[in-house]
């Protein structure tokens with residue numbers, strides 16, 4: 001059976017939207033020669049740091065780079081141990097693995113699907129150097145508990161806020177509470193910088209300096225107009241005032257282009273309004289599905305701002321009359337709605353099976369994964385799209 005044609009886009013694709021302001025910003029930077037990590041990026045960084053309430057922000061090529069550079073900035077090295085959740089995109093855990101760290105998982109809270117802070121402390125060993133809580137679906141983790149445990153054990157907290165730009169926890173912005181906060185501006189995220197992009201924020205000047213250096217080959221330029229690093233002239237015995245380049249270490253190229261930075265500034269100005277549309281859409285979907293037996297709606301904890309990057313539901317086959325897989329298939333083929341499942345627990349994947357993980361180790365994540373479906377929610381959706389989504393879910397219940 002081919003999927004029925006519907007008028008609107010009910011896919012988990014394109015988390016933001018662009019308009020004439022983004023078009024103007026692109027053209028302006030294009031006409032200036034479209035540089036990389038120049039004035040437009042620096043402006044975006046300043047605005048982003050101010051928005052989050054942090055001292056520093058550095059624009060990077062994507063959220064993966066933000067996570068990786070955070071660990072580099074904190075000096076994570078082979079053999080160090082890192083804790084995160086199995087219910088995340090692989091980038092969170094891969095940041096540690098690719099640096100040679102040992103990554104372990106902490107099981108999740110079945111209601112929010114975030115890392116369960118109650119299970120965290122038992123996982124900390126003397127080698128544990130960083131905890132990476134992920135603010136999944138746009139809702140912050142239990143940060144008071146996580147930060148208290150981290151402080152007790154002298155462990156750094158790197159917030160994966162890739163789903164949670166603009167989210168809040170007790171009045172604090174996602175990303176601003178840990179040693180660093182990491183953001184993604186991938187095409188599906190709540191704001192985007194032309195399909196890819198990212199940001200790291202921090203209040204720690206030493207961590208920031210390392211992040212800035214390693215983002216761009218650890219280069220310090222003497223005598224040029226570089227904005228990022230200044231050099232102590234005495235390091236160069238020649239003392240001449242000519243252009244000279246040194247490299248503190250071997251680093252990476254994780255820079256963002258100025259066209260993207262300029263678009264980022266425009267998107268940031270729209271962020272709160274875009275998030276509000278997601279919050280309103282989530283409330284509308286919840287009202288439409290509240291009475292459907294066998295469906296658990298997302299839990300929103302009090303005291304925070306959940307920005308609904310995704311809208312997760314859990315399906316109980318006994319009461320709904322279908323398994324999750326059956327539901328996903330029927331939504332696509334009978335109703336033309338592409339739903340997702342975020343995520344397959346990482347310890348099921350080949351990458352982590354090959355690192356010794358086995359089914360059975362994280363029973364809560366495993367039980368949730370059996371039932372977890374993520375519904376498309378984004379600010380582009382008109383009310384008719386949401387009505388179709390709600391009617392589709394309701395129509396598929398058997399019983």
Ligand SMILES: Cc1ncc(COP(=O)(O)O)c(C=O)c1O
Nearest residue numbers: 062063064089091162184185186
């Ligand atoms: C939770 C989480 N962390 C990290 C990332 C990595 O971000 P990027 O795709 O920009 O590298 C993503 C991207 O989907 C994500 O969802």
